Amino acid sequence: MNSSSAEIFTLHQSPQKxxxxxxxxxxxxxxxxxxxxxxxxxxxxxxxENLVVLGKSGSGKSVLIxxxxxxxxxxxGKITVLGEDVNSLEGKKLxxxxxxxxxxxxxxxxxxxxxxxxxxxxxxxxxxxKFTKEEKYEKVISVLENVxxxxxxxxxxxxxxxxxxxRIALARTLIVDPVIMLYDEPTTGLDPLTSREISKLINEVxxxxxxxSVIITHDxxxxxxxxxxxxxxxxxxxxxxxxxxxxxxxxDAWIKAFFGKT
Amino acid sequence: MGSYKYSSRAKDKTTxxxxxxxxxxxxxxxxxxxxxxxxxxxxxxxxCYAIGNLSLGLVAITGAIxxxxxxxxxxxxxxxxxxxxxxxxxxxxSIVREIGPVITALICAGKVGSGMGAELGSxxxxxxxxxxxxxxxxxxxxxxxxxxxxxxxxxxxLVVFADALGLLGSWVGTNIxxxxxxxxxxxxxxxxxxFIDLVPALIKSFFFGAVIGLIGCYKGYTAGKGTESVGVxxxxxxxxxxxxxxxxxxxxxxxxxxxx
Ligand SMILES: Nc1ncnc2c1ncn2[C@@H]1O[C@H](COP(=O)(O)OP(=O)(O)OP(=O)(O)O)[C@@H](O)[C@H]1O
Ligand SMILES: [Mg+2]
Numbered sequence: 001m002n003s004s005s006a007e008i009f010t011l012h013q014s015p016q017k018x019x020x021x022x023x024x025x026x027x028x029x030x031x032x033x034x035x036x037x038x039x040x041x042x043x044x045x046x047x048x049e050n051l052v053v054l055g056k057s058g059s060g061k062s063v064l065i066x067x068x069x070x071x072x073x074x075x076x077g078k079i080t081v082l083g084e085d086v087n088s089l090e091g092k093k094l095x096x097x098x099x100x101x102x103x104x105x106x107x108x109x110x111x112x113x114x115x116x117x118x119x120x121x122x123x124x125x126x127x128x129x130k131f132t133k134e135e136k137y138e139k140v141i142s143v144l145e146n147v148x149x150x151x152x153x154x155x156x157x158x159x160x161x162x163x164x165x166x167r168i169a170l171a172r173t174l175i176v177d178p179v180i181m182l183y184d185e186p187t188t189g190l191d192p193l194t195s196r197e198i199s200k201l202i203n204e205v206x207x208x209x210x211x212x213s214v215i216i217t218h219d220x221x222x223x224x225x226x227x228x229x230x231x232x233x234x235x236x237x238x239x240x241x242x243x244x245x246x247x248x249x250x251x252d253a254w255i256k257a258f259f260g261k262t
Numbered sequence: 263m264g265s266y267k268y269s270s271r272a273k274d275k276t277t278x279x280x281x282x283x284x285x286x287x288x289x290x291x292x293x294x295x296x297x298x299x300x301x302x303x304x305x306x307x308x309x310c311y312a313i314g315n316l317s318l319g320l321v322a323i324t325g326a327i328x329x330x331x332x333x334x335x336x337x338x339x340x341x342x343x344x345x346x347x348x349x350x351x352x353x354x355x356s357i358v359r360e361i362g363p364v365i366t367a368l369i370c371a372g373k374v375g376s377g378m379g380a381e382l383g384s385x386x387x388x389x390x391x392x393x394x395x396x397x398x399x400x401x402x403x404x405x406x407x408x409x410x411x412x413x414x415x416x417x418x419x420l421v422v423f424a425d426a427l428g429l430l431g432s433w434v435g436t437n438i439x440x441x442x443x444x445x446x447x448x449x450x451x452x453x454x455x456x457f458i459d460l461v462p463a464l465i466k467s468f469f470f471g472a473v474i475g476l477i478g479c480y481k482g483y484t485a486g487k488g489t490e491s492v493g494v495x496x497x498x499x500x501x502x503x504x505x506x507x508x509x510x511x512x513x514x515x516x517x518x519x520x521x522x
Pocket of ligand 1: 056
């Protein structure tokens, strides 16, 4: 086992006995120049689980999920997604794996030369399965209804508000019914009401499609609403993991401060 | 636990030589994906339309004015030698061989190259390229190959267009002093033009187009983080592709010269 496992105090032994791991990350290490962003990160994501990742801004949360889809290559460590070693995947095999993963970017990353409809149809047209024009349109409308933005179908991303863009981006990730969802701050910049709806939507997706998700968030309400388990990232390692309530009631001074309980 | 070491990512520091190496690698990758299935035909057509539509007016005006100016400026020299009758031939050869291709390419470098640099640069900065990659699309295939091919195809077409308007401008120029029948003018002009003038000029135009597309996409695709890198990408795309166009022109002239 890794040497730093002593530092990770597991507050709650999650039911790992007979749960299948969808994502396994072992000893992940990545640095940019001199800056070591992730030093030694290991965790598993179980089937059908919502895992919340907490941590201060700049602690490497976005970098972590980018490694899962091989947008970034780690310097060291092994990442297994759905039984495949991500870092050794190339070309077609990598593309096939990526089709099963939905990735919500922190910035939304809508294609700004395309309308909302074209944005949503883009991932559909990349699937093996071919859809007719009507089927595509139906899917677009139904997923837009889910995020409450049916009227925006013919708008350009530049005509939308920040929160609307975020919801369209979410719709774009959900439209292909992914097996794994990686949400990078799904509720940031949204009002409390919409945030709650998005949290609900995340749970619905989990229940309906048995999706396993990693949810990065600073929004405690969203974390509580959606998370089955949480982990806290600090200084490039996992400081603690367990159920959110247990983390909140931790005795560790830093964790207390993080949850605003000084 | 097993341990796995991966080669570290490309370093951020770029020197002159590493830049050349990177451009070569980028061009190689683009070439490789050009010949791999499936081809993004719709995006290609969209880019062709964008490039042609974007530069047509500019190229037309510049071509016509170059024709007029060249004619007016050459006339005194030619009449000193008593060779004023050679004016259409001389202008036709200079436009078709050199001025048409180079001026058109430089204009496209400014208009199209900077556009590609800025567009791909902003797509990179706002993670749109990453988003494309995770939806199982190769950005180099979807964005780069289509743009490079579109530029390679459209620049020669624009060159032919500029040549035609240049000759027309030249006719206008000759008519400022004295009048020449347009049919007579063009028959004179074309009589001096050989295959050997047209073909190398067209071939080099394809290369100019490829340079514009490749450098524009390379600069955009490798843009750094933050919004200011979009401006840097657009700017350096224009500077580098203009420079390369001149260098390619020099090489092309040498090769043509050797073959004749
Ligand atoms: N491509 C990159 N090149 C260089 N440094 C990077 C790159 N991506 C991330 N970093 C650095 O890695 C660190 C972690 O970034 P990351 O985006 O993962 O933070 P984060 O935890 O998601 O923060 P936030 O909550 O603000 O989104 C930052 O210090 C950032 O400067
Ligand atoms: Mg982040």
